[in-house]
Amino acid sequence: MCSCMWSGMVGVVREVIWGLTALVQPAAHVVLVGLEGAGKTTALLRLRYSQYVEASPTVAFNTEKVRVGGGSWLIWDVGGAERLRPLWRPYTRACDALIFVVDSCSDAERLEEARLELHRLVKQQANQCTTLHRPKPPILVIANKQDLPGSRLPNFLSVALGLPDLPESQPWAIAPACSVTGEGLEEAMSVLHHLVTKVRRAPPPSSLPAPPLKPSS
DSSP: OHHHHHHHHHHHHHHHHHHHHHHHSOOEEEEEEOSTTSSHHHHHHHHHHSSOOOOOOOSSEEEEEEEETTEEEEEEEEOOSGGGGGGHHHHHTTOSEEEEEEETTOOHHHHHHHHHHHHHHHHHHHHHHHHHTOOOOOEEEEEEOTTSTTOOOHHHHHHHTTGGGSOTTSOEEEEEOOTTTOTTHHHHHHHHHHHHHHHHHSOOGGGSOOOOOOOOO
């Protein structure tokens, strides 16, 4: 009985803190995507509850409010099955940041599939941001399942996913993590918080100074 009452009190206090925090620092709208089985929902639930929660395959989306890594986040976890990937586009419209989760144990074929989906998403975001006259949202790639034998290191995955080939105007970072144990997740979200803060402080695209005119010949 006491433990139940204590849990309830903790929940109430947490909601009050959330409300007060939202007045000062609005939660960033983040979309969590990646191929099916990459561990997206497990990572989201670990961030939300600070413990492992068994997750079922996402058939549409999940959403949770979390405060971690120095930021407040409203995270939308969208299913990664091939038939659900068309949903990524409407969910990522006007978001503040993207998290792309990749299974670090993926074989070459699977990594190529992840690379194609990631670059397609980046291109869609670029087009949307041009239309909406807003900066490109930063992308955090979480190299998940680092606890398993045969997992690839972030440096390898960075090249395999073509991250260095992204446009210079696209902010990105990659971070190792394990969604089951939670190791690395808070550090990864700290990196994302830094990227989001940097983008928010930058002048809007419409106010950027025009390039100097070339002298006429």
